[in-house]
Every structure is written in structure tokens, then in C-alpha cells.
Amino acid sequence: MTNTKIVSPKQDILYMVILSAVVLTMPIWLQPFGAAYPDLMQKFMIFGIFAIGYNILFGLTGYLSFGHAAFLGVGSYTAVWSFKLLSMNVIPALIFGTVLSGLFALAIGFVSLRRSGIYFSILTLAFAQMSYNLAYSVLTPITNGETGLQLTQGDARILDRAAGIQADASLPTPNLFGIEGIGYSGFYICAALMLISFFIYLRIFRSPFGLKLRAIKSNQSRMGYTGYNTRPYLMTAFVISGMYAGLAGSLLAVTDPLAGAERMQWTASGEIVLITILGGVGTLIGPLLGAGIIKYFENILSAFNDTVLVNAFSFLPDWLANGVASVLGLFVGDGWHLTLGLVFMLIVIFLPGGIMEGINRLWRLVSNRSSSSAEDKEKEQPSTKEA
Template sequence: MSNTKIVSPKKDMIFMAILSVVVLTMPIWLQPFGAAYPDLMQKFMIFGIFAIGYNILFGLTGYLSFGHAAFLGVGSYTAVWSFKLLSMNVIPAMIFGTVLSGLFALAIGFVSLRRSGIYFSILTLAFAQMSYNLAYSVLTPITNGETGLQLEQADPRVLDRMSGIVDDGSLPTPNLFGIEGIGYSGFYICAALMLISFFIYLRIFRSPFGLKLRAIKSNQNRMGYTGFSTRPYLMTAFVISGMYAGLAGSLLAVTDPLAGAERMQWTASGEVVLITILGGVGTLIGPLLGAGIIKYFENIFSAFNDTVLLNAFSFLPDWLAHPVASVVGLFVGEGWHLTLGLVFMLIVIFLPGGIMEGITRLTRLVTKREKAEPKSEAHETKEKEQTSAGEV
């Protein structure tokens, strides 16, 4: 399905219903893959939000940002400060984290969007690295530097104390009106927010605003020649994308109430670029697939150590099991990046449109075969009739 194809709202609702069922049943169907534990599923949801927000900018407008980790970090720091000063309820943390990230994106976008292409990418990278260095050293009173910002027993938490919530002597857990933000309940909180975020993303994708963003990606100069001002649309897309990143950062603080400068480093920005390209730039579901695959590699493949590999190949003779485990060990455990790099290389070479292009090709192939089969049967029937007529 192309981006310009008109899709009825009814089909979008059916699509959302199917996606909701798939997401909410993840603890069941991820069991065979060894990925049904809450921490990993929360990462699927959080980085899915990060990726679909990034796709609004990169996928729809073609503007490649290397600095989105800055907004992820701002969201995390803001959420932890909300937990420390106001309440352990996740709602104020998410609201403040999303809003402040949007304001930060507005400031960075105001400067960066004056340029396009590689110059825009370099500007966003520069701002992200500046933010990282500020968080790591200069703004230590706010960010706690290399140690990271974390909760303490003596934190005021004004709203909680006003509500009569009494500390039991241990560090409290982020919650949604008593529902803990960790474990399976935490996963379902993240899943609900991801589905809401995806629905908003879907409406943007289908809207006239989304169509204008794709037109900017197609030929921005031509739109300028017609007197159409593209800058307000680019700025809006940049801010919305930054707010999505801020929400993802806030949820990272919900699952683990610790904010460190490493979340603002350039590697985190590169990761969301990789996720989007791997899944399919400018597609609806591609960023979610990319986030799931990369986080699966990062958390499952990296856990395969020498002992696990030797047990896996224990059915082989000892003289063969050790060499095989050594070779496979190059691609898992600490070498999981090598496997990810090979997968990414194959995707870029053979499927430039990402995993979604592969799914589209496979769907078309199956559809063509289904259409060809009835034709071939009809052709055979016709030949038999002609043969019978000739015999007569």
C-alpha cells in the first residue's frame, strides 16, 4: 500500500483493533521466543514510541536528525524530577517530560531547520552532543553528572505527602493511581500509551498535514516555487517528533527511575535511525518492527554466553561442539552487534525499503500466484475441450 493511497477510516479502525490484540497478547505469543518477560516488552513499547515519533520527521519529511536522543534525555530527567518533587504518579511525569521535550525541540528546530540535508543532520548532532556534555558536567546540580539522577528517600514529593501517602521506609515505585509501573502492569501501561501514540501517528499519517509533509519530502523546492511555505510544517513535525521522544524518555524513567547522560549520547540517536531504516522509512508499522528486532537482538542474543552455547550443542561430539560454539559465539553474546550489522547490511542491499518492503514483495508474490492458478486451470480446461473437439 503506497503512502498516497486513500484508506477508509473503517479500515484504519480494523487495523488498530488488530494491532491492539497483537500488542496486548504479547506475553502469550512471545513465550516461544524467550522474550515474554516484562522488562523487554516494555522496551519494545518505549522504543516503538520513540521510533514512530522519529518517523514523523524522517519518514514523512526526509529530514534526517542525528540528535533525537537529546529529547529522550530531557524526557527522562524531567520525569525523575517530577518523581522527586511532586509525585510518584506517572501522569505528571509524562506530561512534563513530553511538554519540556517539545519546547526543547522548538528551540533546536528553530536553528536547525534553517538548513537542510547533511547540514541539518550535523546541526542536530551538534546540539545533541552539546546537551550530552552539559548534562554530564556543566549541569551537574540538575543532572547529577556521571552518577545520574535518581530517587532518594528524603525527596519532598509534595503532592504525595499532601494526599496522605506515607513512605514505608523504602524507595517508592512509579505508579498509575496505585498500579505499579514495573512488571506486567508496567508493560500494559506502556502498551496502552504506545497504542494511543500510534493512533495519533496514524491520524497524522492520513491527514492533509501528513500529505503536505510527504510533498515536502518529494520536492520541497517545487513547493517553494508555488509560494507554499514549508517551514511551519517542518517545525511542527520536528516538535511533534521531539515530544514523542520525550514521552519515550519519561517512560524509561517510569520503568527505571534513573536518568543518566548516556541517554543523550549520539549512539542513542543513531539507534533510532537504525530502527527506522531497518523497519521501513515512511511506513506505518515499520518503526515498530525495527524497534522489536533491535531490542530482541540486544537483550536475547547478547545473553548467549559460552556456557549456553555449549549446552545448546551438547548433542554434538566434544571435539566438534567446542569449535562450533566458538564460531557461533562470534555472532552472539558480546558479538551480537556483528549479527545486527550483517542483518542491517542485507536489508539495505536487498530491501532498501526495510522489512516492510520484504513483506510487501512477499504479499504481492502470493497474490500473483493465487491469481495465476485459476487462470492456468481455465487454460487447461480450454485445451482439453479443444482436444476433445479435434478428436470428434
């Protein structure tokens, strides 16, 4: 079993208050970093939900899934179908997307969790690729194939029409009782759901159920010898993780009502693994940090093209500015993946526990220095009195 530090409920409440303050003020403090626009902040929230859900499986149990993009795609497709058939209100879309993804995770987990280690990972990857190919070709009447599932003027929207809500000439926008799911209002909808999701994740982390999951990660065989059947715990963690992915996929459809098979591709599953490892596997806040860093790189660094770089170094002679822009151009713009790869490599080599390990090291260093300085002052006091 793993050692778990007892944390009081007041500390968790303080944790949630601080996190809520940081998240809800993002439009202010992200301004200097050029990331305070709604679309990017929505991605921070959505992939934060995806990451903390994935961390319930990978971080707590140690089971590495390469197929979580399948649940992300199911959530997106379900949400768009909810918009087309029922209502543009986001609540039915989020509920159906989350529940259906959980049921899909139950089916996949029933088979995949019969194996562990690399065999489990390969099974989840196989199911995800099968789901991708089904969505891309076989299930075209449901998914619209490579074109993707989109809203149209002729959609039924039964609940909206029954409530007397008529669509105008333009396509309707997903909303929460009239609050649009795009722009800054859309960001705050995503932020509220992320905070709720994190609170649930925090309760799981602190609960006896979370302790059993960490015990499975520590030594599953020993836990079996003590009389625990680990399979129900693993299945529950897998389903909960799939539901989080479904919620994230549904929110992607809320911010952009389009569902395509590319959301189920293996690269999307690999991205969430990278996000979790970069932030810190098994930590509370690490997955959120990893999601923020990768999405920031993806949207900000990729926007720096040769023209922007040359203008940035225009104070230099032309030949030098062009040379610097050519070198830096390898790491930004289309080459931003190179920068991400270097960062990931440095993190894995020097901080195997992710960014959170670096933060904890700094915290311990500061704490040790402050405690040592306090001890030095206490030692100086008697000598002062004697003088």
C-alpha cells in the same frame, strides 16, 4: 507531489484492532521466543514510541536528525524530577516530560531547520552532544552528572504528601493510581500509550498535513514554488517528533526511575536511525518492527555466552562443541553487534525499503500467484463444459 492511496476509515479501524490484538497478546506469543518477560516487552513499546515519532520527521519529510537522543534524555530527567518533587503518579511525569521535550525541540528546530540535508543532520548532532556534555558536567546540580538522577527517601513529593500517601522504608515505585509501572502491569501501561501514540501517528499519516510532509520529502523546492511555506510544516513535524521522544524517555524513567547522561549520547541517536531504516522509512508499521528486532537482538543474543553455547551443543563431541561455540560466540554475547551489522547490511543491499519492503514483496508474490491460479481455473471451465 507523491501519490497517496485513499484508505477508508474502516480500514484504519481494522488496522488498529489487529495491532492492538498483537500487542496485548505479546506475553503469550512471545513465549516460544524467550522474550515474554516484562522488561523486554516494555522496551519494545518504549522504543516503538520513539521510532514512530522519529519516523514522522525522517520518514515523512526526509530530514535526517542525529540528535533525537537529546529529547529522550530531557524526557527522562523531567520525569524523574516529577517523581522527586511532585508525585510518584506517572501522569504528571509523562505530561511534563513530553511538553518540556517539545519545547526543547522547538528551540533546537528553530536553529537547525534553517539548513537542510547533511548540514541539518550535523546541527542536530552538535546540539545533542552539547546537551550530553551539559548533562554530564555543567548541569550537575540538576542532572547529578555521571552518577545519574535517582530517587531518595528525602524527596519532597509534594502532591503525594498532600494526599496523605506516605512512603515506607523502601523507595516508592512509579504507579498509575496504584497500578505499578513495573512488571506486567507496567508493560500494559506502556502498551496502551504506544497504541495511543500509534493512532495519533496514523491520523497524521493520513491527514492533509501528512500529505504535505511527504510532498516536502518528494520535492521541497517545487512545493515552495506552488506558494507553500514549508518551514512551519517542518517545525511542527520536528516538535511532534521531539515530543514522542520525550514520551519515550519519560516511560524509561517510569520503568526504571533513573536518568543518566548516556541516554543523550550520539549512540542513542544512531540507534533510532538504525531502527527506522531497518523496519522501513516512511512506512506505518516498519519502525515498530525495527525496534522489536533490534531490542530482541540486544537482550536475547547478547545473553548467549560461551557456557550457554557449549551446553547447547553438548550432544556433539567435546572438541566439536567447543569449536562450534567459539565460532558462534563471535556473533552472539558481546559480539551481537556483528550479527546486527550483518543483518543491517543485508537489508540495505537487498531490501532498501527495509523489512516492510520484503513483506510487501511476499504479499505481491502470493497475490499474483493466487490471481494467476484463479485465471487458470476460469480458462479450464469452458473446455470442461464443451467436453
